[in-house]
Amino acid sequence: MPAKRTMMPPSTHPPDVAVVGGGVIGLAIAWRARRRGLEVAVFDRGELGAGTSSAAAGMLAPVAEADPQERGLLELGLESARRWPAFAAELRDVTGVDVGYRTCGTLLLARDRDEAEHVERERALRERLGLRVERLLGSAARRLEPGLAPALRLALALPDDHAVEPRRVVAALVEACTRAGVRLHPHTPVSDLAALDADRVVLAAGAWSGTLAPVPVRPVKGQSLLLRDPGGPGLADRVLRFEGGYLVPRGDGRYYLGASVEERGFDTAVRTGPLYELLRDAAELVPGVLELEVDEVVVGLRPGTPDNAPLLGPDPEDPRLVHATGHYRNGILLAPVTADRVVEHLLGVPA
DSSP, rough: OOOOOOOOOOOSSSEEEEEOOSSSSHHHHHHHHHHOOOOOEOOOEEEEETTTHHHHOEOOOOOTOOOOOOOHHHHHHHHHHHHHHHHHHHHHHOOOOOOOOOOOOOEEOSSHHHHHHHHHHHHHHHHHOOOEEEEHHEEEEHOTTTTTOOOOOEEEEEEOOOEHHHHEEEHHHHHHHHHHEEEEETTTTOOOGGOOOEEEEOOGGGGGGTTTOOOOOOOEEOOOEEEEEOOOOEEEEESSETEEEEEEOSSSSEEEEEOOOBBTTOOOOOOHHHHHHHHHHHHHOOOGGGGSSEEEEEEEEEOOOSSOOOEEEEOOOOOEEEEEOTTTTTTHHHHHHHHHHHHHHTTOOOO
16 A cells, blocks of 8 residues: 655745756655755656656666776666665655565576677676676576577576666656655756756756756667566566667566667657567577567667766856766666765765
8 A cells, every 4th residue: 555645845935956857866866855854846858757767677787787997887886786675665665656676686698609708708707896696508597587598508697686667666756756845847848057046956867968068968769668478477587688688577477678779869769670679689589579569669868978977966167066967778776876976965964
């Protein structure tokens, strides 16, 4: 049963903080800031959380995404992953919404010798970084996931990578913000940050951030499929990652198959080529994918940066402005740590 609905009374004076962007990042910051006593308003160009956040896969995968050239991002991701269980539990306690947090683990799959050699290098890298990983022959991986193809060559088990359902996270954060008394303004585009009547402004506009401030954030298009097994769960229990994509089970017969990576600016048109490639590559490893029903085609715009790391903290030129953008593929993963760090900047004390 949802928690009893209680809301803070609305305020009429200007907020302490105006958050521009009502996705998971902006909403998490707004909720955390309001709980620390700040008056907060959120402005979004469309429906709250209906953009990139609702198009996300929901993988909490710092281990799978580990890159030796991005050690700072890895540490940030691991820190945020550790915060996710408490973050999910708190949202459930406050709102009654289960965000679908699943400690499912990930399998990184190899179809042939070339991919197996790549997977071996990935194993060695993670071992050097001190991350948990287990090498599995194809037969062992198929015992864990019977839906995998017999031709599977090799797999890596990454037990510390988990998943949530982003649309549930959005719903929980909107409810949490509403109950806390955050002033929510969907369908309220902002064109001039300087015109906002607030003591501080948090830029959390994702792929659109570069249109509002001189930050190196660009849109990176991704197309994905939301699939459903009419027979219920059973095709896969773990997140399955492969060259060209990933299959994320929701635990109830629904699956997220993603995602293309396309440099097409703000184009959100659905194109058949990337979707065909996703289905082709996934079916080579999980043949049952071709028996699933298509619920939805999803297009999102990731906020990319030159080094793939997010921009967090005060703007070097404008002390009134705080950045919380550029999360690229990791916005869902990094939401808890981003919210805490931004609130720390806003208050000038540890969050």
